[in-house]
Amino acid sequence: MRSLTYKQKIWLLALLNGGTLLIATLYVIAYRYATAHGYGWFDCIVRDTIGIYCPSCGGSRSVNALLSLDLLGAWRYYPPIPITVLLLCEVDVRLCFDLLTRGERGMSTYRPWRWLIVLIAILVTFLVRLLAVTVWGVDPLGDLHLPA
């Protein structure tokens, strides 16, 4: 199998980013429908059975807040989502730069290891919430109904 040309790689990345936005939008439509009609499709099994927040708790609300342009809400519900969006925007800026200048400078300085930031953010969010609930007795998302 022959490898992709630089231009094909750019279009592939643009399609991946556009696909991510489309999936996020469809996800939020389903989330809003379920929330409005009282369906528990997006309830967390880990939270409901073990009583702690899982590593992705608050993600749906964060995406929902973000698509409503509530940036602080998105950060409060789940910091890895706004961080991911910032990294995607950075890739998009690089792609636009390359397409407009017909050059390869933008993406040549792209470093995929930056996505480790998202993994670290997921881990830190999980650990801080775990400490908040188990040690400090604080419920950061208000879903656990901790005793006062």
Ligand SMILES: [Zn+2]
């Ligand atoms: Zn969860």
